[in-house]
Amino acid sequence: MAQDTSLAYRCHAEDGRIAARLEPVARPGQADLAAGEVLLRAAWSGLNYKDALAVTGAGKIMRRLPLTAGIDVAGVVEASADARFRAGDAAIVVGCGLGEEFDGGLADHVRVRGDWIVRLPAGLSLQDAMIIGTAGFTAGLAVTRMEDNGLAPGGGPVAVTGATGGVGSLAIALLARRGYRVTALTGKPDAADYLRSLGAASILPAADVPASSRPLETAQWAGAIDNLGGPTLAWLIATTEPRGSVASVGLAATHTLATTVMPFILRGVNLLGINSTYCPAALRDRVWAELARHLGTPSPLLETIVHRTVGLADLPGAFAGYTTRPTTGRTLVRISGALGRA
Secondary structure (H helix, E strand, O other): OOOOEEEEEEEEEEOOEEEEEEEEEEOOOOOOHHHOOEEEEEEEEEEOHHHHHHHHOOOOOOOOOOEEOOOEEEEEEEEEOOOOOOOOOEEEEEOOOEOOOEOOOOEOEEEEOHHHOEEOOOOOOHHHHHHHHHHHHHHHHHHHHHHHOOOOOOOOOEEEOOOOOHHHHHHHHHHHHOOOOEEEEEOOHHHHHHHHHHOOOEEEEHHHOOOOOOOOOOOOEEEEEEOOOHHHHHHHHHOEEEEEEEEEOOOOOOOOOOOOOHHHHHOOOEEEEOOOOOOOHHHHHHHHHHHHHHHOOOOOHHHHHEEEEEEHHHHHHOOOOOOOOOOOOEEEEEOOHHHOOO
């Protein structure tokens, strides 16, 4: 392949549907600053639910087409017109419109804006950073927001729904390592050993969550991180302790929510919306520092969360069923394994 060409997993609009394929594309030149001031040589990426929605067309994620998929990337700066970065710097970009508004991370070279970059924190490799990815950053942001609103270890159990998914897995691991007692809510009864290995103190089968429309139930959670939406989120709000916080991070079940103001005005419950895409740089750096502190090496935990590792060439078959059945852990994408432990 020519030096001015990159390999990218590209999405096109064809015959009223999304067609995604691996193909060579022109690499943005150093003068093409509209695409970003920094050129990264990608080492690793990871697959997310949002990527699956974009690539399969199950959700309107991409705001223009054609576009390179992938909301995450970790790699090494190859060239930079931003004085803050120089060739050889290890960098992470998650969210920030990658794979939505801008060409994303499923490519061997990615041009990004300097304001999006988080320097690789001590204790993490580039590979570790992509095991964490948007999923772990979302979990970390949820925990940070909850703690900023009063959540603290020893205050009572914290519930995590969608527990075997990427966000859920990393939320359990992060909470447990910060000293919280975690209850994992899951529809996978055979996943108990996996969830306990992450740090879950107890398992609550999804089938045991009562179908209740009462505005208030017996309070039992100091906090909760919800990946599902709908009735489960409403139940969590109704069962959270006074002044507790519920972080809403996903809509894997439904985007709807039927509740009342009672938990908010009678118990002072906080409902926190978590948006990992548009996040102030200072908060982004703070969250990544905490992720590195609690999940970084020499812990083998992160590799436990990896469900599978694929290469760019494997991407055409990697999304099959991703949006129709629950996933476990994280799918890691090796782009340049030689850079994996930078």
